[in-house]
Every structure is written in C-alpha cells, then in structure tokens.
Amino acid sequence: MELKVCALGILFRNGEILLGKRAKDRTSYPNVWDMIGGHCENGETLTQTLIRELQEEIGVTPIQFEHISTLFDSNNDHTYHVFVVTDWKGEPERLQSDEHSTIGWFSINEALKLELALAVYRDLFTSLEDR
Numbered sequence: 001m002e003l004k005v006c007a008l009g010i011l012f013r014n015g016e017i018l019l020g021k022r023a024k025d026r027t028s029y030p031n032v033w034d035m036i037g038g039h040c041e042n043g044e045t046l047t048q049t050l051i052r053e054l055q056e057e058i059g060v061t062p063i064q065f066e067h068i069s070t071l072f073d074s075n076n077d078h079t080y081h082v083f084v085v086t087d088w089k090g091e092p093e094r095l096q097s098d099e100h101s102t103i104g105w106f107s108i109n110e111a112l113k114l115e116l117a118l119a120v121y122r123d124l125f126t127s128l129e130d131r
Helices: 046-058 108-112 121-130
Strands: 004-013 016-022 036-039 061-073 078-089 100-107
Touching: 004 046, 004 061, 004 121, 016 036, 016 046, 016 108, 036 046, 046 061, 046 078, 061 121, 100 108, 108 121
Parallel strands: 004 078
Antiparallel strands: 004 016, 004 036, 016 100, 061 078
16 A cells, blocks of 8 residues: 655744635545645655645645644544745635635644644644744
C-alpha cells in the first residue's frame, strides 16, 4: 500500500489560525474543519506542494514558514507534513477551489472547540500558543 504524502499549512497571525471547513461532499472528512493543503505531485518537494496548494486553495503565497509536525493518518494511509506559516503574500479572502465550503480565522481556544478532521490537531494548535 502506497502512502500518500501531503503538505498542510496553518496560517498564523495575531494569535489566530486560519482553517478551512471541508465541503460536505468530500470523500474523506466531509464537513469538518481542517488545515489548508494537499497532496504532493510527482517530483514536488514538500515546500513546493505547500506553496502550490495555498495558492490554489486560498490565493496566498507563503513567504515565511516552518515545518512543525509530521502526522500519520491510518484511516486513509496519508502522511501529513504540517507547516506553520507566519508571513505570506496576498490575503485569504476567498476560496479558490471547491474543497472547502468556507474559511475562517480562530483563536487557539476557538479552534480547539471545532469539529476537526483529526483529534491530534488540538495538540498542534495548543503548541502554537507560545509563539
């Protein structure tokens, strides 16, 4: 079985993070809150994937970012490489694709109360409080 590799970004500004609510027709994790990102394409580095996915999905170009975690999802054989993005070009004002039904900014405490794609996200979000 082949692992699918993904790069996910958490935009982080003024103590808030940007999350997307997955569209209700998505095959995996429909209608729950998730980080923005997606699958690596052939020959792409994680950084290239992160930049492409954030451009495609929310119209921003990450400038300053740091890899903070690697998560394995045994439900669908995915490995998620998570980056915290602290500087970017453009504003995530509108959705560029149909993968998410909406996006929103949340304080860490607000994000912890959301219905999230993976419960382990809560630990990640909590780790950002000290930044």
